[in-house]
Amino acid sequence: MTTYRVTIANRENATFEVEARRPLLESLRAQGVDLPYGCKYGGCITCAAKLTAGTVNQRRQVALNNRQINAGYVILCVARPMSDITLEIGVDSHGELYRNPFLDPLEPHELKASPHQEPDDGP
């Protein structure tokens, strides 16, 4: 069983060992981290966190547009770690997640990808 270390920067750098195959929301909540969530399938953005180091596989998410992805946001209910990672969690990490869509429009390359073009990452 592969495990990785998750550091939560805005929780005094608390660290947790998590399984590579399990979604981060599930692993962290099971270890007592109080995280927001809603749909639990990657569609609603409520569980978004900011990845500041390492990589995750979040191909199943359908909530983020490309600007949010480029800003480092990850959808914890479907994201699985692919290395040791560092996260900022909760709404204090959501500073760049929400923007007024009239004042700050997206460029074509920043739009959300169509979910049908996303390969599934399997079980």
Added chain:
Amino acid sequence: MRDAHRNGIHCKRDSLMECCGPGFASPADAINAPRETLLYTIAIYTGTGIQKPDYLATVDVDPESPTYSQVIHRLEMPGIGDELHHMGWNACSSCFGEAGMSRKYLLLPGVRSNNIHVVDTATDPCAPRLHKVIEGAEIRAKTNLSGPHTVHCLGSEIIISMLGDARGEAPGGYLHLNNEFEIVGRWESSMGDIKFGYDFWYQPRHNVMVSSEWAAPNTFMPGFDLEEVGHLKYGRELHIWDFEKREPVESFYLGEDGLLPLEVKFHHDPDSTHGFCGAALSSNVIHWWKDDAGKWQWEKVIDVENEPHPEWPIPVPAVMSAILVSMDDKYLYLNNWLHGDMRQYDISDPHAPVLTGQVWMGGLLGKAPEVNGVKMAGGPQMFQLSLDGRRLYVTTSLFSTWDNQFYPEIRERGGVMVMIDCDPINGGMTLNPDFVVNFGKEPNGPSRCHEARYPGGDCTSDIWL
């Protein structure tokens, strides 16, 4: 104080009505019902940063009561992350003839979790209690649906518009529940070519249902990207259904006049074919009716212009996210969430509404940043009118992610409920100076209130057969 309250008329009102079926024999009877003394509104923590469940708040609206204009009870949902939004009754005036039925249960769907909470409001109207939860996972597995929105009862059964399939993609369909709140399955025979779902209302004497379009849950839940309107990921059509056959028979393509057609309301008069829809982004009211030749027609009857803003490169759209028709079918109320005004139109001639009242509260145009001593975050959003048409209760939050985009300060300030006094005889609206419920001061921190309903029936649920 609380006990005195419990022994007062509040907690007895509903039982007084159990002589026949629920509701009223006619809209005229509803108008003459006793004044509301309690109302229920949902309040959310989902998306606010506060790790607490969403809840159903009971608000005291009896001016004679010592706790007038306060939240007197909070029923928390079992878990976090539901995003409660709209609600609906298990029964309404469409069951008036059925003595065995009563308006006892309020259904509270969670848009994000897919859970549907059935709340008993009759045993103690001041302190509603949770009766049952229909789990979101069960709904997804049995019906391939998610994203519950509008709840209407249908005789002794219930249908709920579901905006997505189990994966959150459009168009979703309609969940059918029996009166034990068990899943019957899908209500509709076919969705035809419908691309999106949102609200619906039916008028049985004309065998018709009208439904509107928002977007797929996966599109609207994360927030609003304007570009996605251009990419046709948001709706712009209304649909006419054969209600008995449960299938769409005709669609109106509204185009640029009808971007994001959200709330649909028929006249309460069961013989009328007239109805209205508020197109949120176009900020227009669309009117439909059946003409003398038996053909369904539509037209735009109200167009709220975009307004200039010193800091915006483009004029600000009004964002008309809700409409409501008074019980006497004389007035239509609408909100302009980004502008910050509530409006009243006389619709005696449904082809030619006349603006008769306007009140400012919050909004981006800066016309009423403070109301009754409360600094507003958000604008007028959801509202419920008293059966007699004299009191309009208005709340300020739209949907957590959309609030966060347009009114980020709502995180610290929370939502607000205010009351507008309306003149149903001559028209006109004024803000009531004595009523304000500041959800920014809730015990667990700032929450956001949305839809409101009264125990005895209201202007957005009752349908007559």
